[in-house]
Amino acid sequence: xxxxxxxxxxxxxxxxxxxxxxxxxxxxxxxxxxxxxxxxxxxxxxxxxxxxxxxxxxxxxxxxxxxxxxxxxxxxxxxxxxxxxxxxxxxxxxxxxxxxxxxxxxxxxxxxxxxxxxxxxxxxxxxxxxxxxxxxxxxxxxxxxxxxxxxxxxxxxxxxxxxxxxxxxxxxxxxxxxxxxxxxxxxxxxxxxxxxxxxxxxxxxxxxxxxxxxxxxxxxxxxxxxxxxxxxxxxxxxxxxxxxxxxxxxxxxxxxxxxxxxxxxxxxxxxxxxxxxxxxxxxxxxxxxxxxxxxxxxxxxxxxxxxxxxxxxxxxxxxxxxxxxxxxxxxxxxxxxxxxxxxxxx
Numbered sequence: 001x002x003x004x005x006x007x008x009x010x011x012x013x014x015x016x017x018x019x020x021x022x023x024x025x026x027x028x029x030x031x032x033x034x035x036x037x038x039x040x041x042x043x044x045x046x047x048x049x050x051x052x053x054x055x056x057x058x059x060x061x062x063x064x065x066x067x068x069x070x071x072x073x074x075x076x077x078x079x080x081x082x083x084x085x086x087x088x089x090x091x092x093x094x095x096x097x098x099x100x101x102x103x104x105x106x107x108x109x110x111x112x113x114x115x116x117x118x119x120x121x122x123x124x125x126x127x128x129x130x131x132x133x134x135x136x137x138x139x140x141x142x143x144x145x146x147x148x149x150x151x152x153x154x155x156x157x158x159x160x161x162x163x164x165x166x167x168x169x170x171x172x173x174x175x176x177x178x179x180x181x182x183x184x185x186x187x188x189x190x191x192x193x194x195x196x197x198x199x200x201x202x203x204x205x206x207x208x209x210x211x212x213x214x215x216x217x218x219x220x221x222x223x224x225x226x227x228x229x230x231x232x233x234x235x236x237x238x239x240x241x242x243x244x245x246x247x248x249x250x251x252x253x254x255x256x257x258x259x260x261x262x263x264x265x266x267x268x269x270x271x272x273x274x275x276x277x278x279x280x281x282x283x284x285x286x287x288x289x290x291x292x293x294x295x296x297x298x299x300x301x302x303x304x305x306x307x308x309x310x311x312x313x314x315x316x317x318x319x320x321x322x323x324x325x326x327x328x329x330x331x332x333x334x335x336x337x338x339x340x341x342x343x344x345x346x
Contacts, residue, residue: 011054019047031126040144042121047126047151062178072105072131072321073125075145077112086237086265087293088310092136094158095314096323101205103322108144112337115146126151132321135160139207155317159333161209174324175260176316176334177240179209183306183338184219188260190304190340191227200231201269203246204262211237216263231256235266239295242266246273258286258346264295269305270287271345286346309336 006170014032018025023042030038031046038046049055074096076083083089108130112121125133125148135145136157146160149172156175192200201218204211215340219229233248235241242261246269249256261267267289278337279285281301292307316334323330 001163012055014055014080017046017049017053017055020053021046036136038120040126043122043126043338044144044147044150051150069131070105070128071108071130072100073108073110073130075110075112075117075121075125075134075135076134076137077117077139079113080111082236083111084239086263087295088263088291089136091293091310092314092317094149095311095316096134097314098313098316099322103110105322105325116236117288122284132325134321136317137208139205139266148346153321155324156318157313159209159213161207161212165306169229174320174330174332176320176336178308178313178338179212180308180338181217181220183308184260184262184342185221186239186338187304188218188221189341191258191260191286191288192221192227194258194282194286197227198231198253198256199258200233200249200256200262201241201264202249202252202261203232203234203268204237206234211262217262235262235267235269237263239265239269239272242269243273244269246270250274250277250279250340256285259288261287261289264289264291264293264303264305266334267305267345268295268299271299271301271303282344282346283305288340288346289297292341296343297342300320301345304343304346305341305344306338307341312336 014025018028023046027038027042028046031043035098076089097107110121122144130152132153133148134155138156138158139159140147148154153336154174156173158177159175160173170320188199199222201215201217206212216231222229231249231253233245249259259270261270267287271287271342274281274285281287289303289305292305296303296305319329
């Protein structure tokens with residue numbers, strides 16, 4: 001009797017990857033070996049083909065340990081001024097560093113362009129210099145980062161936004177976030193409960209998922225109360241942009257008596273404008289912020305704000321990435337709760 005054995009699937013070769021990616025064998029070899037003489041687009045195309053075929057480079061098969069750099073990149077797609085001026089980032093970094101210091105990894109900081117990373121940043125992240133990455137403050141214009149985890153493990157701070165589909169659901173990305181929509185609704189309901197009826201919002205950038213969620217939470221709470229939700233101005237999470245947005249809201253509707261602001265720094269800017277125009281806070285205009293950062297308590301008046309556990313967010317991101325690097329099974333999404341902290345501004 002003849003026993004038919006199932007055909008063994010041959011391991012994909014370098015040539016197969018080249019054919020799949022539509023490039024030469026030498027190009028695939030350069031990508032696999034981390035050469036900087038390959039364009040970022042080609043690197044992504046080749047790595048996508050490697051993932052689809054399940055190709056394992058010979059150097060990885062020989063020794064996985066030899067490929068480890070014991071380095072992690074903390075990537076922040078923001079300019080230097082915003083990174084060092086916003087207390088949110090220092091809180092997140094403290095959480096990350098606390099975990100990384102207890103591991104064998106070192107942490108490398110990479111500040112990238114808000115709209116798109118430079119070719120140098122891309123070459124660094126794809127060139128075998130780090131074992132994994134944490135991306136904080138992701139914008140819709142830098143979708144490169146949402147594809148980076150085809151090459152190395154990546155954890156995002158906040159849900160990444162996929163502009164090519166318009167879908168904020170990210171089943172293929174690992175992330176840690178807070179419930180931004182629920183938090184914004186909580187802060188807005190507080191204004192409604194205070195009897196405010198003309199409630200505007202100073203929203204964050206429309207190309208960031210957290211900002212979109214906070215704006216939507218504000219609108220949802222106003223809809224529940226039967227109030228108008230058209231009084232929106234936008235900032236970039238900085239104090240100056242909050243001031244400019246507050247001036248815009250006052251010009252559009254001088255009768256505004258409440259404002260939900262998507263960050264504490266923007267709320268500080270808003271309060272400065274209100275006071276400069278003779279509006280009392282909270283008697284004339286009540287203000288609620290978001291973050292519960294040091295900016296909430298550093299001004300002349302304590303800021304009522306939505307607390308987000310920024311330091312815990314950093315801790316959870318670092319723990320998730322270490323699990324991924326260690327081959328552990330981990331949930332793709334961790335969403336942390338928010339709570340309202342009532343002070344003098346509302």
